Amino acid sequence: xxxxxxLEIDVEETEEAPKKKGGSKMTLIIIIVAVLLIVGxxxxxxxxxxxxxxxxxxxxxxxxxEEVEEVELQKEAIYQKISPAFVVxxxxxxxxxxxxxxxxxxxxxxxxxxxxxxxxxxxxxNLTLMFSSQxxxxxxxxxxxxxxxQQSTEAIQAIMQKELKRPGIETVLFTNFVMx
Numbered sequence: 651x652x653x654x655x656x657l658e659i660d661v662e663e664t665e666e667a668p669k670k671k672g673g674s675k676m677t678l679i680i681i682i683v684a685v686l687l688i689v690g691x692x693x694x695x696x697x698x699x700x701x702x703x704x705x706x707x708x709x710x711x712x713x714x715x716e717e718v719e720e721v722e723l724q725k726e727a728i729y730q731k732i733s734p735a736f737v738v739x740x741x742x743x744x745x746x747x748x749x750x751x752x753x754x755x756x757x758x759x760x761x762x763x764x765x766x767x768x769x770x771x772x773x774x775x776n777l778t779l780m781f782s783s784q785x786x787x788x789x790x791x792x793x794x795x796x797x798x799x800q801q802s803t804e805a806i807q808a809i810m811q812k813e814l815k816r817p818g819i820e821t822v823l824f825t826n827f828v829m830x
Contacts, residue, residue: 725758727820730766735826736778742786749781749789752826755806755819762810762818769813776805789829799824 732753739748757763766773780801788794802822810818 728757728760728763729823730755730757730763731825732770732774732777736774736781738778738782740782740784740786747786748830749784750826750828751781751824753777753802754823754825756821756823757819759816759818762814762816765810765814765818766806769809772809773806776809777802780805786829795824795827 732755735750735752737748737750739746741747755763755766757766781798784798785794789798799822803819806819806822807817810816
């Protein structure tokens with residue numbers, strides 16, 4: 651009988667052992683599958699976010715290229731000073747008044763700026779006549795000065811349009827303006 655008890659114990663131990671191993675194998679498989687899912691998911695998410703950030707980088711680089719093209723289309727400003735300064739006299743409030751204006755012309759076309767030098771005698775003549783015909787009381791105001799600056803721009807552009815068939819300059823700048 652003692653032997654039967656020993657056998658029964660051995661049988662019970664052997665029967666319980668496979669059950670424990672089977673359960674641990676299943677747990678191990680579940681853990682491995684879970685780890686693989688987590689790793690696969692993280693790799694997939696990383697690839698997804700990297701591809702979307704590359705699209706963003708590409709769109710940013712495309713917009714930077716467009717900005718560079720716009721800058722290239724708009725050439726660098728060229729400034730040319732008209733010297734000597736214009737000094738004219740005109741009547742204002744019953745007195746003889748004087749105006750001294752330093753003029754600089756801004757353009758972006760080197761050929762037009764070279765042509766500006768060729769036509770400088772005509773430009774100086776037209777600006778001198780225009781400056782001397784101004785009203786002193788109007789020139790005291792910022793609006794009057796701006797109006798005269800715009801008229802100067804239009805006068806030079808008209809000359810350049812006639813000679814070059816294009817305006818050639820963008821604007822006239824008064825770099826010094828003295829009235830007395």
